[in-house]
Amino acid sequence: MMIKQSLLITLLMLWLSSAHAILDVEITQGTEDALPIAIIPFSWSGTDKQPELNWSDVVSSDLLRSGRFAPVPENELLSRPQANEKIDFNTWRVGSIDHLVVGSVRPAGDKKYTVQFQLFDVYKGEQLLGYSLTTDMNSLRYTAHHISDLIFQQLTGQKGAFNTKVAYVTVKRELGFATYKLEVSDTDGFNPVTVLTSSQPIMSPSWSPDGTRLAYVSFENNHAQIYTQILSSGERYKISEFKGLNGAPVWSPDGKKLAVTLSKDGNPDIYILKLSDKSLQRLTKHWGIDTEPAWMPDNKTIVFTSNRSGKPQLYRVNSAGAKPKRITFDGEYNASAEISSDGTKIAFVYKDNSGFKIASMDLETGVIDVLTDGPLDESPSFAPNDSMILYAEGERAALAAVSSDGRFKQRLATKDGEVREPTWSPFLK
Amino acid sequence: MRNAIFVIVAVLFLSGCPAQPPKDDAAVSQQDTDGNTASDSAQTGKLDGTNQTEGSSFVAGDEPYRKDAINDATSPLSQQTIYFDFNADTIKEEYRDLITWHGRYLASNPDMKVRLEGHTDERGTREYNVALGDRRAQAVSRMMMFQGATNKQIDVVSFGEEKPVALDHDEASWSQNRRVQLVYEAM
Numbered sequence: 149m150m151i152k153q154s155l156l157i158t159l160l161m162l163w164l165s166s167a168h169a170i171l172d173v174e175i176t177q178g179t180e181d182a183l184p185i186a187i188i189p190f191s192w193s194g195t196d197k198q199p200e201l202n203w204s205d206v207v208s209s210d211l212l213r214s215g216r217f218a219p220v221p222e223n224e225l226l227s228r229p230q231a232n233e234k235i236d237f238n239t240w241r242v243g244s245i246d247h248l249v250v251g252s253v254r255p256a257g258d259k260k261y262t263v264q265f266q267l268f269d270v271y272k273g274e275q276l277l278g279y280s281l282t283t284d285m286n287s288l289r290y291t292a293h294h295i296s297d298l299i300f301q302q303l304t305g306q307k308g309a310f311n312t313k314v315a316y317v318t319v320k321r322e323l324g325f326a327t328y329k330l331e332v333s334d335t336d337g338f339n340p341v342t343v344l345t346s347s348q349p350i351m352s353p354s355w356s357p358d359g360t361r362l363a364y365v366s367f368e369n370n371h372a373q374i375y376t377q378i379l380s381s382g383e384r385y386k387i388s389e390f391k392g393l394n395g396a397p398v399w400s401p402d403g404k405k406l407a408v409t410l411s412k413d414g415n416p417d418i419y420i421l422k423l424s425d426k427s428l429q430r431l432t433k434h435w436g437i438d439t440e441p442a443w444m445p446d447n448k449t450i451v452f453t454s455n456r457s458g459k460p461q462l463y464r465v466n467s468a469g470a471k472p473k474r475i476t477f478d479g480e481y482n483a484s485a486e487i488s489s490d491g492t493k494i495a496f497v498y499k500d501n502s503g504f505k506i507a508s509m510d511l512e513t514g515v516i517d518v519l520t521d522g523p524l525d526e527s528p529s530f531a532p533n534d535s536m537i538l539y540a541e542g543e544r545a546a547l548a549a550v551s552s553d554g555r556f557k558q559r560l561a562t563k564d565g566e567v568r569e570p571t572w573s574p575f576l577k
Numbered sequence: 578m579r580n581a582i583f584v585i586v587a588v589l590f591l592s593g594c595p596a597q598p599p600k601d602d603a604a605v606s607q608q609d610t611d612g613n614t615a616s617d618s619a620q621t622g623k624l625d626g627t628n629q630t631e632g633s634s635f636v637a638g639d640e641p642y643r644k645d646a647i648n649d650a651t652s653p654l655s656q657q658t659i660y661f662d663f664n665a666d667t668i669k670e671e672y673r674d675l676i677t678w679h680g681r682y683l684a685s686n687p688d689m690k691v692r693l694e695g696h697t698d699e700r701g702t703r704e705y706n707v708a709l710g711d712r713r714a715q716a717v718s719r720m721m722m723f724q725g726a727t728n729k730q731i732d733v734v735s736f737g738e739e740k741p742v743a744l745d746h747d748e749a750s751w752s753q754n755r756r757v758q759l760v761y762e763a764m
């Protein structure tokens with residue numbers, strides 16, 4: 149009896165400790181110039197049981213999802229050199245592997261661990277990076293993503309975004325009732341946390357620039373209301389509840405304001421809501437629809453969707469009362485702009501004969517790149533390093549991501565229900 | 578200001594022109610699952626308020642705007658969904674009388690409230706669709722106020738594409754989802 153119980157408890161503990169991913173990642177379009185890299189399984193030098201994490205698998209998956217690397221699958225590794233061991237680079241040169249990562253983990257007392265890793269340039273036979281990191285039981289995945297960030301930055305020159313989060317909305321329909329959830333997970337789908345559950349729709353999550361809060365629209369009590377919520381405590385604040393539409397909240401780059409869409413004055417227009425005193429400044433005034441505001445990094449200019457020309461198009465305005473300037477002319481439906489963090493590009497929804505697709509536009513040249521195939525793609529969101537654009541595939545009710553150049557694509561499927569409106573967090577501290 | 582003008586016009590209109598009741602032979606289809614059927618049968622022209630001469634008594638009884646008429650399947654007022662074309666917020670001809678009658682119903686029953694829920698199909702972006710649903714509901718609201726319904730009786734909410742009634746990705750579903758639903762409540 150005692151044995152059975154302790155076995156049950158052990159099994160339960162194993163189950164609880166093996167974190168699961170809410171999203172399954174499937175690469176749907178790879179690129180030929182992805183860099184071959186071999187990540188050797190990290191060795192464990194403790195006497196007791198090693199922590200429940202496959203370090204090399206997390207790092208490989210991260211690098212694979214970036215579209216920039218082609219990690220060698222674990223069962224195809226040519227050899228498995230250990231940390232601090234002399235590496236025979238010739239073996240790897242023959243296999244046309246450009247880079248090699250070896251690592252080790254050892255206990256550092258009281259549920260703490262020391263993780264060491266080295267990144268080698270195979271052709272030069274040189275070490276490019278060598279780190280020794282201390283982590284604890286609760287930060288294992290975080291530390292693994294940090295290793296991915298360090299490797300990514302070393303080899304691409306771009307800051308890695310593997311330790312960031314994604315917010316999204318899920319819908320489950322059962323027996324005629326829908327359950328809407330606002331969730332936040334790691335970018336690989338692990339560690340999902342439910343921020344809000346409702347029987348009425350939840351929409352338009354937007355991250356505060358420091359990554360500590362979300363703004364969103366909730367239709368609880370059959371009214372559109374805008375809330376902000378502190379993620380660490382769950383405390384939330386009702387920000388806007390005017391008659392009619394209260395929608396499309398987007399945090400300003402300085403974190404002090406929300407751009408929102410309200411129809412309290414007759415039809416949908418864009419307002420700037422100051423969070424400190426909830427004062428409103430009306431930014432657009434037109435009989436048509438003005439909505440989906442997005443902030444430029446200057447904390448002043450807003451790009452938005454308007455049907456003032458008859459069909460939805462994107463416009464730019466830099467202060468109340470100024471005449472908005474139209475910025476899209478190609479196509480009959482251009483909407484839902486997102487601005488890259490460097491302010492040089494926008495991603496938006498573009499309609500052509502075969503449906504709604506994600507496109508990007510260079511703001512200086514006006515050149516448009518159609519990045520996806522449709523037919524119901526929407527809700528584009530840039531990674532904080534601008535390398536990828538996350539979006540929703542409406543027809544499959546799944547999430548997908550495409551590299552900013554359109555060459556690499558992946559799908560992120562949920563195990564059940566619909567998932568939509570992905571929003572990539574900023575870099576987190 | 579614009580609302581005030583509407584109310585004045587509506588009052589003049591109502592005082593000079595008693596409410597025209599919906600007619601018994603009106604071929605308003607019940608709210609079935611097929612949006613097209615609803616609009617097609619409503620297009621028969623028999624609902625046209627100007628076509629009163631061939632009229633007869635109301636199926637729904639002598640008081641067309643009595644309080645429970647909205648729950649009476651034989652009353653046109655039991656039809657409480659108005660359908661729209663893609664990306665449009667213009668009220669189609671075949672729904673003008675229906676909205677007029679609902680407006681008069683509210684004017685006759687000041688203790689009743691209606692929530693106008695605007696919806697769109699799944700095509701296009703989510704927040705744009707919320708704005709489009711808002712415009713649809715506002716258009717219905719304006720027509721109702723023209724008939725004497727008051728601002729206090731009408732609540733407007735747009736769900737955009739968030740609450741479809743049909744889930745397939747084709748026109749048969751989309752046409753049912755592009756709608757304004759009237760949800761009545763006692764005050």
